[in-house]
Amino acid sequence: MKPGFLIAWIIAAVGLLVCPFLVLSAPLEQSMGFVQKIFYYHVPSAFADFAAIYVCGVASVMYLFKRKPNVDAWAITAAELAVLFGAITLVTGSLWARKAWGVWWTWDARLTTFALCELIFVAYLLVRNYGGPGSESLCAGLAIFGCIDVPIIYKSVSLWRTLHPKAEVVRTLDPAMKPAFYASLVSIFALFIALFYLRLSVERRRVALDELYLAAEEADAKEQA
């Protein structure tokens, strides 16, 4: 086991055990009350989602340039994590919206952008799973367009009413809330890195296994010839 992988797992495990206590001890936000505590999981998950989306985009560009299965393994790993952290963000956001705005969902700019990003990466996984051989490069194209699309989708829906709190919330956070927030941020990013390592090693083994199968088939064919 690589030391980086082990450290990430330890930080994630300790962090996720300690975080609930830090979040609980952080002061209550005046207008939102207890429900504001979702913020400590919601925002770091959204950051991890964007990290995954752009890792997938960069890996996809590199894959189309170099055509190396190793780079493709990075792209698919990042796409799966984008879907996972996107789903966590959407679910926690929806819970918060129900309490704060009285609805589970609203077509606000940020929410719509997020839902469409999630859709793009679900499509990525669908095409990878059902597309068969050759779907790697198509999916790489999809991921590149997905990365370009994120700011455009945001712009396209920004004319609609934005209910979502502004990004300055993080910068203007009450100092007493900061330890819980940053602890949560570090833990969720550590979890992201740990899962990334794990999924990447599974994918690399799958690629190695495929190569072995191919080599075995070729050897069989040669023997029969």
Next chain:
Amino acid sequence: MRSLRLAMLLLWKDLALEWRSRDVLGLMFFFGTLVVLVFSFAFLSAGHTTSDVVSGILWSATLFSGTLGLERSAEHERETLRALLLTPTPPAAIFLGKVASMVIFMLAAEALVLFFGALFFGVPLVSQGGKLAALFVLGTIGFAAVGTVFAIPLSRHQSGAKDLLLMALLYPIILPIVIAGTRGTAALLDEIPDLDAVSYWLRFLAAFDVLFVVASVWVFGWVIEERT
């Protein structure tokens, strides 16, 4: 210049092929009309409906008939693509030729859809024709560009679910076109047209087109490369 000349030649090939077979356009006309009719039955009550609904119907018909056209047109290319790639034709020329023919086919189908829109819902083709045409032309360019990037490589794909894969790849990406197109058209179809909103969405579509046509030329070259 050479690429443009080659793209024009490929466009000419597609138009000549279509003139003889009427394969793609026939299907697009039929399907576009069908979508408008089905939605008319569903949404038209007491002879009138709102601008949002009409705009949604027109753009749904455009998208669905466009997707069908893309699949059909790419299917024609399946056999010729390998031969084309063996020639010194740059992928950008193949791409531009295909996008140009798709834009022409889609605009023809959209003209029919808008005609039915005028017939059933009183879409003001005469008074707002210019702006309506601009919205549809800009939307079509973006759609055809992104669609071609995926439809052409998919046509040579081994999977049986090519149609489904094309929709899965294409629709999430072109959603900004759908949003801009439907919002712009709805603003134009309001009783008092909101021309500021229309010009905003037109500029938005133009910016989207520039970005996506450039990205599409770039990505198409890479995606098609592996299949040679």
